Each structure stands twice: as structure tokens, then as C-alpha cells.
Amino acid sequence: MGDFFASLVKSRSGLFGFVLLTLLVLVAIFAPLLGLASPIRGDLLARLSPPTWTGPFNPGPHPLGTDEVGRDVLSRIVHGSRLTLMIAATAVVLGGVVGTLLGIAAGFYGGIVDRVLMRLVDIQLALPLMLLALLVVAALGPSFNNLIIVLALTSWIRYARIIRGQVLSLREREFVQSAHAIGASTVRIMLRHILPNVLTPALVVATLELARIIIMDAALSFLGLGVQPPSPSWGRMLADGRVYISTAWWIVTFPGLTILLTVLSVNLLGDWLRDYFDPKLRTSR
Amino acid sequence: MAPLLQIRNLTVEFSTRAGTLHAVNDVSYALEAGETLGIVGESGSGKSVHALAMVGLIPTPPGRIVSGEVLFEGVDLLKLPERELRDIRGRKIGFVFQDPMTSLNPVLTVGRQIMEPLRRHLGLSAAKARARAIELLDLVGIVDPARRIDQFPFEFSGGMRQRVMIAIGIACDPKLLIADEATTALDVTVQAQILELVRDLKKKIGTTVIWITHDMGVVAGLADTIQVMYGGRIMERGPVRSVFKDPRSAYTWGLLRSLPGKLTAADQRLYQIPGSPPNMIHPPAGDPFAPRNEFATERCLREVPPLLQVGAGAPGHMAAAWYDLPAALENKGYA
Numbered sequence: 079m080g081d082f083f084a085s086l087v088k089s090r091s092g093l094f095g096f097v098l099l100t101l102l103v104l105v106a107i108f109a110p111l112l113g114l115a116s117p118i119r120g121d122l123l124a125r126l127s128p129p130t131w132t133g134p135f136n137p138g139p140h141p142l143g144t145d146e147v148g149r150d151v152l153s154r155i156v157h158g159s160r161l162t163l164m165i166a167a168t169a170v171v172l173g174g175v176v177g178t179l180l181g182i183a184a185g186f187y188g189g190i191v192d193r194v195l196m197r198l199v200d201i202q203l204a205l206p207l208m209l210l211a212l213l214v215v216a217a218l219g220p221s222f223n224n225l226i227i228v229l230a231l232t233s234w235i236r237y238a239r240i241i242r243g244q245v246l247s248l249r250e251r252e253f254v255q256s257a258h259a260i261g262a263s264t265v266r267i268m269l270r271h272i273l274p275n276v277l278t279p280a281l282v283v284a285t286l287e288l289a290r291i292i293i294m295d296a297a298l299s300f301l302g303l304g305v306q307p308p309s310p311s312w313g314r315m316l317a318d319g320r321v322y323i324s325t326a327w328w329i330v331t332f333p334g335l336t337i338l339l340t341v342l343s344v345n346l347l348g349d350w351l352r353d354y355f356d357p358k359l360r361t362s363r
Numbered sequence: 364m365a366p367l368l369q370i371r372n373l374t375v376e377f378s379t380r381a382g383t384l385h386a387v388n389d390v391s392y393a394l395e396a397g398e399t400l401g402i403v404g405e406s407g408s409g410k411s412v413h414a415l416a417m418v419g420l421i422p423t424p425p426g427r428i429v430s431g432e433v434l435f436e437g438v439d440l441l442k443l444p445e446r447e448l449r450d451i452r453g454r455k456i457g458f459v460f461q462d463p464m465t466s467l468n469p470v471l472t473v474g475r476q477i478m479e480p481l482r483r484h485l486g487l488s489a490a491k492a493r494a495r496a497i498e499l500l501d502l503v504g505i506v507d508p509a510r511r512i513d514q515f516p517f518e519f520s521g522g523m524r525q526r527v528m529i530a531i532g533i534a535c536d537p538k539l540l541i542a543d544e545a546t547t548a549l550d551v552t553v554q555a556q557i558l559e560l561v562r563d564l565k566k567k568i569g570t571t572v573i574w575i576t577h578d579m580g581v582v583a584g585l586a587d588t589i590q591v592m593y594g595g596r597i598m599e600r601g602p603v604r605s606v607f608k609d610p611r612s613a614y615t616w617g618l619l620r621s622l623p624g625k626l627t628a629a630d631q632r633l634y635q636i637p638g639s640p641p642n643m644i645h646p647p648a649g650d651p652f653a654p655r656n657e658f659a660t661e662r663c664l665r666e667v668p669p670l671l672q673v674g675a676g677a678p679g680h681m682a683a684a685w686y687d688l689p690a691a692l693e694n695k696g697y698a
Contacts, residue, residue: 260534
């Protein structure tokens with residue numbers, strides 16, 4: 079563990095991503111304790127008020143201003159992060175578990191299992207993921223659970239592809255034959271012997287997927303297919319605020335910046351993780 | 364008493380793109396409990412494949428067991444369903460594989476890997492399995508086993524990993540231990556230590572051992588019985604002393620002759636068996652070694668010789684040859 083943090087501190091961008099993401103998660107978890115204004119109830123008298131710090135004439139209680147119905151932008155961003163992070167994290171875990179298991183099955187069994195699963199992956203890769211997501215949300219209706227399902231659905235293929243490739247070479251390794259020779263069953267070999275060997279690549283894919291899913295979640299919300307109003311969401315804030323961009327720039331700028339920083343920090347952390355686990359780069363540690 | 368293991372007419376093939384590869388052809392032999400059998404032969408002689416096929420460890424397809432029976436404690440392993448075979452593998456038949464570098468799972472601790480057969484087959488609790496695993500590590504000569512058990516394979520040297528492999532192989536006190544080229548990947552001094560360990564373990568736990576190798580020296584030091592295989596067939600088998608002193612197959616003779624010191628003077632070039640191993644997709648019609656054999660007769664090329672008791676040899680000394688090697692050697696002036 080000491081090694082882990084020493085390496086993290088040494089890589090500045092990794093540290094940056096780690097700190098920012100930790101901060102974001104902490105803020106999301108403790109949002110109700112921060113004494114923010116309600117993210118849902120607006121103050122119509124204070125609509126479109128600019129951020130406090132933009133001038134001496136804006137001494138309102140809204141550090142990042144308010145939107146067109148007088149709701150506090152900061153509060154909406156913070157409460158939006160709760161939903162976004164929860165959705166993204168659940169979708170990443172769900173897609174990761176399904177994708178990893180199917181990838182192991184495809185790689186280990188080979189033959190018809192492999193062919194069916196990989197053709198499914200091919201088909202899904204050929205479809206624009208956004209289109210697929212739109213289709214599923216339109217069919218199932220937009221809700222918190224459906225959003226998670228849709229995002230996980232666009233995500234499992236990446237795990238499956240990468241894990242399958244790993245397993246193809248792992249299953250030829252002699253320790254698999256050793257496991258057979260001590261009487262382990264196929265399922266046991268896949269779960270006890272192969273799975274621990276692919277956790278590292280799965281983790282790296284997960285960080286990349288987390289960033290992608292956050293953006294996709296924002297995009298779906300932007301199109302009105304994410305969590306439904308009045309629940310705050312980053313994408314929805316962008317969509318609603320873009321009309322006012324010339325008069326009230328803060329409504330879209332701050333959610334946009336939040337998305338940018340979140341995705342950036344996840345990506346930086348993911349990059350560092352990949353380097354950290356890559357044995358070829360180990361000497362630089 | 365019935366032998367522990369009796370193999371009858373085992374034939375194994377592999378389907379390849381180039382055609383059917385005849386890996387093991389009509390192999391029959393018996394192994395008494397407590398015996399150590401050394402199987403020697405070059406790559407592709409079928410020595411490893413027949414051992415793996417015995418317990419259902421060859422991938423099918425492409426592999427296929429065409430015929431034969433493998434009676435282990437009176438039960439035909441080839442007829443057992445996979446589920447029951449799994450209960451035998453690691454429990455009654457232990458394996459040690461060639462490359463200790465790759466035969467251990469790199470991401471699991473050594474302890475977990477030794478405990479796996481104990482928990483799987485003997486149903487030991489985690490605590491009991493751990494205690495037994497520490498005992499086993501100690502038994503195979505690993506110093507400070509209580510600390511070592513929680514380490515990963517990369518923290519062990521090659522020789523120590525092979526010791527760990529042996530600990531896994533003997534974990535459940537198997538009736539039969541099959542070691543497939545278990546010392547080949549090790550350097551000579553470590554190899555000597557491992558062989559010493561195996562001899563020692565045999566004394567302590569009395570396991571029957573099949574030791575597969577291509578090193579005649581290893582067999583000489585370890586085995587009671589030697590079995591020479593070539594082209595998927597048994598060319599000669601018998602008590603080690605008798606076979607080494609009085610080989611009856613030209614192949615055995617060639618192998619012995621290519622060892623330094625045995626039949627070669629110090630300033631002579633080492634003997635080399637002429638030619639190359641047979642292509643087992645199109646195996647020779649008769650004796651598989653005939654095309655490389657300077658003593659081969661007309662009949663050798665046409666007809667597969669049966670494995671028969673050698674007339675003047677020790678009991679159990681058998682060879683598959685149409686020619687009479689001692690006489691042929693005399694004729695050619697080798698003797």
C-alpha cells in the first residue's frame with residue numbers, strides 16, 4: 079500500500095486525478111450536510127442572479143448564481159453529482175461484472191460460446207452506442223434504474239473483448255493444467271484461477287469506462303432521457319441553460335466545467351493505474 | 364495382488380490440420396504399488412501424452428482416446444465420467460509438471476495453491492488445510508514454511524517452486540504420483556536436490572511414482588523399472604539394472620551410447636542416433652525406429668514387433684525388436 083501511494087505522489091497527474099475525484103466523492107456523499115440551498119425549489123425573485131463574486135452588487139446567497147427559475151446552481155451541481163456518480167459507478171460495476179464473466183467464458187470455452195459472444199460484441203460495436211442507448215431508454219422509459227441498465231449495456235462489451243483476449247493466453251498457461259490435475263472443475267478454474275489474473279486489466283478498463291459513462295450520462299440527460307426533472311443532473315442543466323448563455327453564462331459554464339474536471343480526473347487516475355500495473359513500466363517506480 | 368495401475372492397448376490420436384497424429388499406439392503395461400517407473404523417450408514419443416490421457420487431461424478435441432483401458436485400483440479411468448475423474452485427480456493421482464515457473468498461478472499465494480486440493484478433496488477447514496500446507500512445505504524442505512506460505516510464487520526460486528509443485532502433488536497422499544519432466548527446467552544441482560527429495564519422500568510416504576523424463580541419468584538414479592518409449596510405443600522395459608547392462612532395443616542402445624562416459628572413450632565424439640524422429644502423422648509401417656536403425660531387418664520395416672520377454676534377461680525385461688541386438692552388435696563389431 080505504501081508503494082501504491084508513493085507511486086501516486088510521484089505521478090503528479092495521477093495525484094491530481096486522485097485528489098480531485100476523492101474530493102468530488104466526499105462532497106457528493108456529504109452533500110446534505112453542507113448547508114446548501116435546495117436544488118429543487120427556486121426563488122423566483124432571485125432568478126438569473128449572477129455568482130456572488132462577480133461584483134459588489136451581487137451579494138446574494140448563491141456562490142455560482144441561480145438559473146432561470148431561481149434555483150442555486152452550486153447546489154444543483156452538487157446534488158447532480160450524487161445521481162451522476164451513483165449511476166456511473168453502478169453501471170461500471172454492473173457492466174464490469176457481466177463483461178468480465180462473459181469475457182472469461184468466451185476466452186476459456188472458445189468454440190461456439192466464444193463465437194456467439196464475440197459476434198454480439200461486434201454487432202454492438204457497429205451500432206453507435208448513443209443510438210442504442212436512445213433506443214433502449216425510449217423503449218423502457220427514462221428512470222434511474224433504466225439509465226443504469228442502458229449504460230451498463232453499452233459498457234460490458236469493452237470488458238468482454240479485452241478480458242477474452244487475456245484469457246485466450248492465460249488458459250494455455252501451465253497453471254491451468256495444474257489446476258485440472260488437482261481435480262478442480264472448469265467453473266472453479268475460471269473463478270479461482272483465471273479471474274484473479276484478469277482483475278488488473280478489468281480495473282483499468284473500468285476507469286476508462288467510468289469517464290465514458292459520465293459523459294454518456296450527461297449526454298442522455300441533455301437529450302432529456304436521463305433522470306427526470308426536477309432531479310438535478312449535469313446534462314439537463316446544460317440543456318436548460320444553453321438558451322441563456324449570452325445573458326447568464328454561469329448556468330451552463332459551471333456544470334460544463336464540472337463534467338470536464340470529473341472526466342479529466344478519472345482519466346488521469348486511469349492512466350496512472352494502467353502505468354502502475356504495467357510490468358514493463360515498473361522499473362520507473 | 365492386482366497391480367495398482369494396468370494400462371491395456373492405450374491408443375491416443377490428435378486431429379491436426381495436416382492429418383491424424385498417432386501420438387500413443389497400443390501401449391500396455393502394469394505398475395505395482397510402491398514401484399517407481401521411469402519413462403524415457405524423446406519429445407513426441409508419447410510419454411507425456413499417455414500419462415495425461417490416463418486421467419482425462421488431454422483436450423478433446425483435438426485429442427481422442429481411440430481405444431484401451433486404464434485400470435486404476437481395478438476401475439477403468441477411461442470409462443469414468445469427468446466428475447468422478449476430478450475426484451481422483453489430485454486425490455489418488457497427483458501430478459508434478461515440467462515448468463515450475465509457469466505451473467503455479469502467479470497471482471495466488473503458494474499457501475492457497477497447496478490448500479486447494481486439501482480443501483477440495485479432503486474437505487479440510489481453512490485452518491486445518493493451512494496447518495497441513497505448512498507441514499507439506501516443511502516436508503519438501505522449504506525453510507521457514509509458516510512465513511513462506513503467504514508468499515507469492517515470484518518470491519520463490521525455481522527449485523523452491525518445484526518443491527512447492529511436489530507439495531501440491533503429494534498433498535492428499537496420492538496412491539500414484541506422476542512427474543512429467545519435473546526436473547527438466549532446473550539446473551543440475553537443483554535437479555539433484557529434487558531427486559534426493561523424491562527418493563526421501565518415497566521412503567517416508569511410499570507413493571508409487573511414474574517419472575517421465577528424457578534424461579537416462581535421472582531414471583538410473585531414481586527408478587526401479589525403466590520404460591523406453593519411441594513413436595508412441597514401448598520399445599523396451601524392465602528392471603533398470605538389466606536394461607542398462609543388457610539393452611535389447613537398438614533405440615535403448617543408441618540412447619545409452621549417446622551418454623558421455625558410458626560407452627564412449629574420452630577422446631571420442633559422442634554418439635548420435637542418425638536421422639530424425641518419425642513424423643507421427645505418417646508413422647512408419649513397422650517398427651517406428653526401423654528407418655534409423657542400422658540393425659533393422661526387412662521385417663522391421665513391414666511389421667510392428669510385439670513387446671516380449673527377453674529370453675536371457677531378468678524377469679520383466681521386455682523388448683520390442685525383430686532383430687537380436689546382442690548378436691547384431693557382435694556381427695557389426697560393436698561388442
